Amino acid sequence: MSLRFSQVPVARARHDLAVPPHTSGQRSHCAARPTPVASRSGIACLAAVLLTLAALLAGPLAARPANAGEATVIGDSIGDDMAKTVGLRTVARTSFSVRRHDIRRQLEQVPAGHVVIVSAGLNDGAAPVAHLKPFLERAIGHLEASGHRVVWMGLPCVLKKWDAAAERIDAYLTERLGASAIQYVSLRDDTICSRAMRTGDGEHFKPKGYRYLWAKIRAEAPYAATVTTR
Numbered sequence: 626m627s628l629r630f631s632q633v634p635v636a637r638a639r640h641d642l643a644v645p646p647h648t649s650g651q652r653s654h655c656a657a658r659p660t661p662v663a664s665r666s667g668i669a670c671l672a673a674v675l676l677t678l679a680a681l682l683a684g685p686l687a688a689r690p691a692n693a694g695e696a697t698v699i700g701d702s703i704g705d706d707m708a709k710t711v712g713l714r715t716v717a718r719t720s721f722s723v724r725r726h727d728i729r730r731q732l733e734q735v736p737a738g739h740v741v742i743v744s745a746g747l748n749d750g751a752a753p754v755a756h757l758k759p760f761l762e763r764a765i766g767h768l769e770a771s772g773h774r775v776v777w778m779g780l781p782c783v784l785k786k787w788d789a790a791a792e793r794i795d796a797y798l799t800e801r802l803g804a805s806a807i808q809y810v811s812l813r814d815d816t817i818c819s820r821a822m823r824t825g826d827g828e829h830f831k832p833k834g835y836r837y838l839w840a841k842i843r844a845e846a847p848y849a850a851t852v853t854t855r
Contacts, residue, residue, distance in 0.1 A: 700744035707744070713854055720748055722749050741773040741774065749794075750790060754790075779798060810845045
């Protein structure tokens with residue numbers, strides 16, 4: 626006895642099993658009928674969409690470094706007083722001297738990602754440049770090795786007899802740091818040198834003087850321009 630099997634035309638079987646092609650008048654493959662194959666494809670499509678959205682949202686956050694917009698002032702009392710006046714974080718200290726103190730002690734207190742604002746040299750301002758140069762170079766080396774973005778606020782003019790010596794130090798730092806990654810802002814102009822901006826000792830500033838210093842630093846140093854104050 627011979628057996629006969631019902632045969633389905635090959636063309637028709639292929640048509641039934643094939644996934645319908647996507648055309649402009651149809652929904653996408655992700656929105657196809659919920660067959661087992663289509664359901665798995667829909668889950669895969671949803672996962673892809675969610676991953677894409679996560680990447681888009683995380684991108685701007687990942688590109689923004691930790692503590693972006695923050696700064697810490699290190700160095701002497703000029704920097705400390707300015708920081709307290711305008712609302713910056715400070716670990717600067719009165720009477721800091723590049724000859725007597727190691728700037729690394731303050732650098733160690735700066736959080737990662739912070740811009741470092743350096744105020745140093747005024748307490749050494751009466752010294753000859755030749756004598757001060759090794760100590761300045763030591764400080765510059767530590768600042769460059771720190772990995773921080775650094776702005777060095779220059780020695781402001783002082784209403785003292787030794788201002789000429791301070792001006793020579795400012796000239797040295799202007800030239801020396803101009804060829805480095807440290808951004809130097811010279812603080813010698815008619816407004817800064819005006820007695821109306823200064824306290825009675827001829828070295829420190831009134832609050833409006835410190836606000837002027839910070840405005841000048843932000844205008845001239847791109848690193849400082851990114852900093853927000855409290």
